[in-house]
Each structure stands twice: as C-alpha cells, then as structure tokens.
Amino acid sequence: MTHPGAHAAQNPDKIAAILAETGERVTYAELEERSVRLANVLREAGLRPGDVVALLSENNLRVFEVYWAAMRSGLYVTAINHNLVAEEAGYIVADSGAAALVVSAGKADVAKAVLATGVRPGLLLSYDGPVDGFGSYEEALASASDVAPADQPHGAPMLYSSGTTGRPKGVRPPLPPVPFTEIGDPLVGLIGQAFGVGPDTVYLTPAPIYHAAPLRWCGAVHAHGGTVVMLRRFDAAAALDAIARHRVTHAQFVPTMFVRMLHLPQEQRDAADVSSLRVAVHAAAPCPVDVKQAMIDWWGPILVEYYAGTEGNGLTMTDSATWLTKPGTVGRPLLGVLHICDDDGRELPTGEIGTVYVERETVPFEYHNDPEKTKAAQHPEHETWTTLGDIGYVDGDGFLFLTDRKSFMIISGGVNIYPQETENALALHPAVHDVAVIGLPDPEMGERVTAFVQPRAGVATGPELEQEIIAFVKSRIAGYKAPRSVRFVEDLPRTETGKLVKGELRARYATT
Template sequence: MYPGTWASRTPDKPALVMAGSGRTLTYAQLDERSARLARYLHDRAGLRVGDVVALLSDNRPETYEAYWAALRSGLYITAVNHNLAADEVAYILRDCGARALLVAPSKSDLAARAGVGIGTSLTFEGDYEEALAAVSAEPLPEQPHGEDLLYSSGTTGRPKGIKPPLPAIAVDEPGYVYPTVFGALYGFGVDTVYLSPAPVYHAAPLRFGGVVHALGGTLVMMERFDAEDALRAIERYRITTTQMVPTMFVRMLKLPPEVRSAYDVSSLRTVIHAAAPCPVDVKRAMIEWFGPIIHEYYASTEANGATFIDSEAWLRKPGSVGTALMGTIRICGDDGAVLGPGEVGTVFFEREQRTFSYHNDEERTRSTQHPDHESWTTVGDLGYLDEDGYLFLTDRKAFMIISGGVNIYPQEIEDLFSLHPAVTDIAVIGVPDDEMGERVVAFVQPAPGAVPGEDLAAELTAYARERIAHFKVPREFLFREELPRTPTGKMVKGRLREEYART
C-alpha cells in the first residue's frame, strides 16, 4: 500500500504534521502532490525507471512528496546530508548520477556552492510549486516501485552509496520490505501516530516515515531534535510510537526531574531505538521511566540483515541487540571460520542472496563479502553470540584499539561515561604509541558547569580505574566544546584522529 490507498479511504486524515509549526499534509494532498511531481519528473524532466532524484532538504513536508514521487515511479531517491560541506555534497550528487535535484530554500546556497550541473533543479515553495501546477494530477499509467539510494554517514571514510535492486512490484502491491518486516514487528497501522525526531536524510527516519504512510498512520516530524520539545510533542499529539537514538535518550535523561515529570507520555506504546549502541545504564533508565515498551533493532543502511529485542528479553540479556530478524547471524574470525558462543569476531548475516552493492565501488562491495560465501555480508561490526543466539556488539572493527597486543573496544569505555554528570559526550580512539602500538585517548565534551582541565581529567581517570581494567583507562583526556557526532548519533572518529595527528 501507499498514500494513494489512504487518499481514497481517509482523504482528510493527516499523513504528516510538523511538530513545531503544526503544518499538516493530508493523505489527499500527499497523494496528489506526489503524483504531480512524479508526472513532472517523467513528462517534463525525462526521468525513467532506475534514474535518480536527489533531495537536499531540512525536515519539511515536501520531503515526503519527493519520497513518494520516486517510489511511485520506479526512481531511486538519494537524500543528501545537508550538514556536509559543499564539496562533499557535490561528490554524492555526482556519484549517484542524480538527474533531478529538489532543494529546500534554506539549502539553496549549499546547492549552489556544490556546483554540480543537474538537468532539473527545483526549490521548494518557489519553482517547485510552479512545476506541480504545470502538470496533471493524474497518476502515471504505470507506477513501478522505486527505492532509496542512500549514503553512509562516512564515520570511517568517504560516504558509500548503498544501492539495492528495485523491487519487482508496483507501488500499490504488497511485498516492500520495510512495511512488511517492521510494520508487522512494531504494530504499525491506521492508529499509529509516529514521532520522527531525527533528520529525514538518514535511512531510519526516511524509511520509517514511509512505513507509516504505507500503513495509513500519521507521521509527526520534528523540525529538529530538542529533548524537552520531544516530550512536548509526545503529549500534544498523543504519540503512540517513536524512534530515537541513544544520544537522544541521554539528553532526555539529563533534563531536570521536574521537566521530565511535567509531560504526559502515557500515550506511548512503543519506543524504538537503533543507529548506535545504547549504554546499558541508559537503556535501563529509559525502561524505568517509560516502562517495558523500549524496543531495539540492529541493522544498517545496507539492510543486509537485522536483529531485534524487546524490553523483557533485554532485561534478561542486558547489552544484547537481540536475535535474528532478517538473515542468519554468523560470527567469523579473520580467516573466515565460524566462531563459537562467546567468541568475538566479525558479524556476518547470511541471506538467500546478496541484498545490496556499493554504488560505483566493486572493490568495496567485495570487501563486505565472506571469503567463502557470496551471500554472507558484513558492515564491519564486531560482536559475539551467546549460547542462546543473542547477539552482543563490541564495536566497529575500524574503531578497535590494539594496545600491547590486547584488543580494546572503545564502546565499552564510552558507555562507562554516558551518564557521568561531568560529561556531555565522549569519544575514545587509539593513537600511535612507540611502545604499545596504540594507546587510548578520550575526547570529552564537558557538561555545563564542569571545568575542563587537569582536575577533571584526574576525576575521570579515577572514575574509570574503579570500574574497568587499568589498561583500558584513557591515558589522555582532551576537552572540546563539541564533538563531531552526526545528528543520527554516530561519532565521526576520523575527524578526531586527524585532529590528534595535527597536534
């Protein structure tokens, strides 16, 4: 199903509401406007099945007009991170081969600085409205299902385009993976009111908003995340379902108790989290606050596999990301051999066939494949399975520190400080060391009121030495006003390594 299904049944129902302004798009409007845009891209811009339309926008209703225009005409849609520099945006636009670009007014200067010549470029609220008015609202005679072509956040290098095959269905036919898998898993339906607090260019917010529309619910989209504003939106719109990342949990938990208790969150039925590892203490605190409605899945933009876990199972297996939802989990050593329970290795998912490739990068695509099994793929995470088949992640392979021949996982150290009152954010990296190979260094964003310097470093060192093995304790604490974390919660450690190398 798709918005057209619900436009015929509940035309005046809100398909999308902006949490701050209250600006609303009904299903009738979403269906008509996405149909007009699909026709414009086909009839006037000449796009055909398999072509790419790019989106450079902040959170606004038009983003889903663009999304559904692509999905109802067999196009790929590439949502570009608008926080990137102009040359990074230009790289993605060139790499994906975009034939059309849709731009928010606030991002028009960025698009101009990117300087990529694209045949069709429309700015929302301006020539975009003229383009929609110039074509028929009649849907295209054939509406093959489109897909997204999204780029990784680039936390370990240049962003990678993940290009899945186009679904072999029409847009109004069942079988699209996200409504089928996640819609059923989390009970999405016509009574769902879903709060999306994250940037729409990221995979999970974009796709889950599409799931809401496919299944007839209402999507409430925040213009940008703010911890108290999120609570305010939950109360105002009687939110039933939301998805957040652990950094959002941390910011909400650090609100004053009187602020947290001031809002009615009893409408919530399901709170989902993903995108980044969640410290055990943080998740336990969220379950205590919201109740046993916290659900987690582990997946990636590549969608090569997934796991899931609910609160009840997590309380029995704290720290786990759950059991397999899509694919079979295989933990493998560096030689490709399958490891036993409790042994840390690379996390592979076995599927019936390969589900993705990296656009224009065959070598990188091959690097994700198991040496002996073409349908086993990995995105580079490390972890282990326990005896009951529950997956525990230890870190990204690219982030692991080897000091004196011992493996150290930065995630464990970062989790330790997640709720420390003097720490707003922390990132742990390994830096070259003549004696040990690598040594552990922590970059810290102090909490308001905490004074960076030797005394704070000594306090954090003592805190860590009481709780983890001494060889894991950072040898240096470097204080920064802000750390380079993406809006979806992932730390861009490459920038920190570059910064340290320059010192």
C-alpha cells in the same frame, strides 16, 4: 494497502504528516496528489526507472512528496546530509549520477555552491522559495497532471554511508521486482508485525530525515496509513511536548536523545505525559545499559531495540522484557540468518567473538561505483553473507551481542563518523606533523571525536592552537566530524610500515 493513494481513497482528510514546531500538516489526499504531480514532472523531464532523484533539505514535509514520487516511478531517492559542505554534497550528487536535484530554499547556500562545483543534474527544483539556478517546485507541480501514470514501477532509497577513505559510498539495493501498489520494502511488513505499526499509529521522528532509519520508517508508517509527527530538530523538552500534544504511539530515538531527556530536571520529567506511547524504538548506536534501564524505569517496558544498517542486509530486535533478562543484547534476527566468523571466514562456535555476518537468499545491496568495497562486505565463500564490519557473538539462545567495530568508526550521538576523513582534513595543517583521530567515551554522545596531534618541531601548543585546528577542520568538512578536543603528544603509535595502531591509542587514553 501499501501507499498513500490507497489511504487517500478511503480517508482523504486523514493527516499523513505534521511538522511539530509549526503545526503545518499534509493530508493523505494532498500527499497523493503532490507525489503524483511530481512523478509526472520527473517523467516529463526524461527520468526513467533506475535513475536517481537527489534531495537536499532540512526536516520538511515536502520530503515525503519527493520520496513517494520516487517510489511510484521506479526511481532511487538519495537524501543528502544537509550539514555537508558544498564539495561533499556535490560529490554525492555527482557520484549517484542524479538526474534531478530537489532542494529546500532553507539550504540555498549549499545548493548554489553545489552548482558552482560544476555538478548540474538535468532537472533542478527548489521548494519553499527561490534558489538561483533552480526552477520553482510549486510551479512545476501546479502545471503537471494530477493523474497517476498507468505504469508505476517500485522505487527505493539509495542513501550514502560515509567511507573509511573519506568519501561516502552509496548503498544501492536492487529495485523491488513488484509494482508500486505492492509491498516493495521488507521493512513495511516487519514494522507492522514486530512493532505494531498500523493505521492508528502516530509516529514521532526527531532525527534528521536524510538518515536511513527516519526516511524509511516514515515511508513505512505511511504505507500502513499512520501519521508521522516530524521535529525539525531534536530537543529533549520539545520531544516530550510533541509526544503529549499529538498522543504519539510510536517514536524512534538514538541513545544520545535518551541521555538528554534523562538530564532534564526531575520535575520536568515527572510532569511529562508519555502515557500514549506504546513503543519507543531505539537503534543507530550502542545504548549504555544504565541509560536503557533508566528509560525503562521512566517509561515502562516499552523500549524496543533493533540492529540494522543503511545497507539493509538484516535486522535483529529485542523488546524490553527480553532485554531485561539479557542486558546488552541487540536481539535475535527478524531478517536474515546470523553467522559469526573469524578473520578467515570460518564460522565460530556459540559464544565466541568474531565478525557478524547476515545471510540472505540473495545479495541484498552493492556499494555504488565501488565493487571492491562491495566484495569486502561479503563473506569470502558466501556472497549472500554480508557484514557491516561489526564484531560480536551469539549466545546459546540465538541473541546477538555487539562488542566492537572492526574499523574504529566513531559513533557520536547516533551519527557515524569515520576518523580517516578528519585525519585527511588535518594532514596539511602547517602546525601538524602527525595526527590520529579516535572516539573516546562520552557520557552524553556515546563517543566524542578526539584528535591526537604530534606538532611540527618548534610549534607552540596550547588552547589557541587547539581551537585553530578545530576551526580548520570545520572549514573543510562538516562540523560534526571535527574533533571536540585536541590533545598534543610527542609521538603516535605506528608500525614499521607506518600504520597507526589505534587500538593501542584507545587503550592508552580511553579512561582519561
């Protein structure tokens, strides 16, 4: 059984999803009916296989209705980071070619601002309240047929990953060549076999649902007939409470969440009931060895780590017992074959550091509207070998260790931040002569966004200018991309051709 309808037929009252903070819940019967009705709304509006449904929402149970409506209609679903400003969100709606935009009333300001940019998909729906310019989601579903279409091709997520040039790029996988009633996402089989997900699974998702892992994992849990427990936002104490209250069996975190839970008072940690947990999954960013060891000491050897990306080109995994024998590894491949290559594409011997490529039988993805970026992610001689730009090595037992990023992408709290976008936002600030943005080590967030500013001649620097610069960035791009701090310097290391030497900058300031 691979979709809500199959589970609704056998156990209609089983809970498919719960919103932890409010207790709101949706059964499999409700999820099936609402996704069928929305699928009929989308079809009536003229959407056809390969079209895109864009979704702008906070963590909300309606997300799963939109997801499954797209999956059963041969559509792509593009979940948009709801922290983006209107121009950024509007770019994704336009670039994806979205034929429909579904929004939460909780994000009305951004939704209305997107329309004000001139971006206007053919179908506009809002749920949980009115939004100017949008039709009522609830009324549309109420008037739609509850009979599933006879033809239900399989859809797929098409999510956006930020680009180094400041514009995010859509990761567009091929649509599965099977009907909706069959497994179309390899993750469904993988999490069943490797992570023990099944009908008795209670899965806690504390991260924003617009990210690839939370959205796809929740969908895969539903495919197996499990129950998803969603947090509106992560809070260390609330996560522990949800685990105890709902008897969570599986949960997924990023390392920053581990750090915040470890920072809770010892008596609060000791009182937390995590006895129901069978698997604690973590990914999205490197986990410091000491942090992971502390979590294993607290929760037991139930941590399972994987390495993958929005692109879905491969996946490695390691359990706690294995990791303890090889601290720092991200595991061996479950999906794809690893190759470590030098800058010219030559495969390197075991233990040598180079670019990590994953081999698949076919090309696993393309970057939407960016064939050059797609080509750059492929090996120069083997297009089915693709890379996420990570650098690492494979040991003699086939375990992957990551050592760096080819680009100087910043990973802060499990979120990828590309410094070029922040640098671009600051380029026209009247006080800035030159700027470089890098990630510096941070004990809680993994890395913190730090701006190095060479001020214009005669400009007085100090705390007031620092706060002005940070506020300036936040007014132009999403706040989480803004620098946490600004350091004023006399000059920045550049080559004769004007290229920033960020390696030198990081080496100079990494320990300060």
